[in-house]
Amino acid sequence: MESIRIGILTVSDRASRGEYEDRGGPAIHDYLAEILACQWTPVPRIVSDDVAGIQDALVQLCDRERCSLVVTTGGTGPAKRDVTPEATERVCEKMMPGFGELMRKVSLEHVPTAILSRQTAGIRGSSLIVNLPGKPSAIAECLDAVFPAIPYCIDLIDGPRIETKTERLVAFRPQGK
Numbered sequence: 493m494e495s496i497r498i499g500i501l502t503v504s505d506r507a508s509r510g511e512y513e514d515r516g517g518p519a520i521h522d523y524l525a526e527i528l529a530c531q532w533t534p535v536p537r538i539v540s541d542d543v544a545g546i547q548d549a550l551v552q553l554c555d556r557e558r559c560s561l562v563v564t565t566g567g568t569g570p571a572k573r574d575v576t577p578e579a580t581e582r583v584c585e586k587m588m589p590g591f592g593e594l595m596r597k598v599s600l601e602h603v604p605t606a607i608l609s610r611q612t613a614g615i616r617g618s619s620l621i622v623n624l625p626g627k628p629s630a631i632a633e634c635l636d637a638v639f640p641a642i643p644y645c646i647d648l649i650d651g652p653r654i655e656t657k658t659e660r661l662v663a664f665r666p667q668g669k
């Protein structure tokens with residue numbers, strides 16, 4: 493069975509310059525390692541909050557690296573340099589607004605500033621891109637909410653079959669497909 497490739501893209505001016513250690517990328521990696529039951533290969537990248545650079549990284553991860561899923565962290569807020577959702581929209585053929593809606597809803601249980609994230613998701617070819625906020629603590633909070641729908645979403649775009657450790661997270665497939 494082919495290993496499922498998953499892109500992990502940290503978008504942070506300071507982490508990309510080495511001013512602080514990236515904790516977002518490793519948090520996404522650890523989360524996936526904890527819930528996935530299938531063989532997978534992480535493809536990590538760090539870029540600054542620059543729209544062209546984020547777009548380039550997303551295109552490379554989807555098209556060249558053949559990642560079925562790309563999870564980004566950072567750059568989703570209202571600040572001038574926060575442009576991850578714009579870069580995501582520019583490279584996707586189809587937007588999946590339900591991801592952002594659900595992640596903001598669950599994040600509101602943790603922080604009143606959850607509505608400041610413009611995080612979204614979209615489809616490029618056979619890849620799903622999902623944005624998460626930059627706070628490392630937001631990663632598990634958001635992924636716990638949306639991950640149950642991710643394996644079926646990837647089935648629908650002709651991606652590989654993703655299996656999860658059911659004791660940790662159950663992937664929902666209609667009619668138990």
Ligand SMILES: Nc1ncnc2c1ncn2[C@@H]1O[C@H](COP(=O)(O)OP(=O)(O)OP(=O)(O)O)[C@@H](O)[C@H]1O
Binds near residue numbers: 505512514541625
């Ligand atoms: N990759 C990361 N690793 C560790 N902490 C992070 C990371 N990204 C963000 N943070 C923390 O979460 C906060 C909010 O994230 P945000 O994406 O708004 O960063 P920022 O303030 O725009 O700065 P930068 O882009 O330089 O990370 C940051 O100020 C930082 O404390």
Ligand SMILES: Nc1nc2c(c(=O)[nH]1)N[C@H]1C(S)=C(S)[C@@H](COP(=O)(O)O)O[C@H]1N2
Binds near residue numbers: 574598602607
């Ligand atoms: N779960 C969760 N969502 C969250 C946060 C958080 O700490 N936890 N921070 C909020 C804040 S303060 C901001 S400004 C926005 C955007 O964050 P970003 O620019 O780091 O992506 O995400 C929001 N969503």
